[in-house]
Amino acid sequence: MKRIALVALLSLASLGGCTTNQTTGRSQFNAMSRDQEIALGAEAKPGLVQEMGGEVAREDVKAYVKEVGMKLAASTEGDNPSLPWEFTLLDSDVINAFALPGGKVFMSRGLATKMKNEAQLASVLGHEVGHVTARHINDRMADSMWVSAAAGIASVLLEDTTGAIGELAPQVVQLGGQSVLMRFNRKQELEADSLGVRYMVKNDYDPTGALGVMEILEESMKGDRGAEFFSTHPYPKTRIENLQKLYKTEYAFAVNNPKYQAHADRFRSRFLSKMAAAYPDAGPSRFATKVEAAGHWASLGLGEPAAWCAHCAEDRP
Secondary structure (H helix, E strand, O other): OHHHHHHHHHHHHHHHOEEEOOOOOOEEEOOOOHHHHHHHHHHHHHHHHHHOOOEOOOHHHHHHHHHHHHHHHHOOOOOHHHOOOEEEEEOOOOOOEEEEOOOEEEEEHHHHOOOOOHHHHHHHHHHHHHHHHOOHHHHHHHHHHHHHHHHHHHHHHOOOOOOOOOOHHHHHHHHHHHHHHHOOOHHHHHHHHHHHHHHHHHOOEOOOHHHHHHHHHHHHOOOOOOOHHHOOOOOHHHHHHHHHHHHHOOOHHHOOOOOOEOOHHHHHHHHHHHHHHOOOOOOOOOOOOHHHHHHHHHHOOOOOOOOOOOOOOOOOO
């Protein structure tokens, strides 16, 4: 039985093989092929878009987000630029952004409308592009495969008659599947931050735009913090420290360099002003009061939008 278990483990190891990732330089076990990653992303996208409220309706702002994202994708390593990249702006109040394998990147309007310049937009999109090029979902799939296999093999080696250990495998697969689609570990998040800065600088964006995004995230987390050890995503403070190290070393040449721009005016004219005009399909929560919504747009220097949300009760303060 032990010989059978060992053969099973060696067989699993031979299925995917290892290659060197052209983005990270690391040797990486191939839990999925390139075609499988593309297929997984394409299959999962429609359900996630529906779950997150669909896409923002305005074609001009969607095209703008895609334009910025495609510039970043084109500057990635190896054969990554040829992935079928898609950048989706979700009609959701929730502050969120995530990526699926094969080049599927998503950002909520709840996050995008809190930004103040194009460099911040590029920071988030670049971060998600980094998850794709580093193949972080592949790594999480590989982790789940190995843990699942180990649980099954342990059941054989220990001659587990109760089935308690053997039953662990499908549970690990289920948990792993949920995490693969939506969550990355802390090390992967920090690596994606670094890759995001890499792609920003390649496209002449001010790399410190990433710090503005961290401020947005930090503000959104107030009153809802647990111990960092138990958090999948690092707290913004940890990510800020990582970014500041990059600014002092690898990308010191780009900080306070006029060549690398934030493009606040362009972001205001091509995105924020159009999102304000499109309210309630974009902007603050569609359930916000007039006072709350006005405060949101005023904070961005846009004034009161032309039309107010039909869902906002007129008699609310």
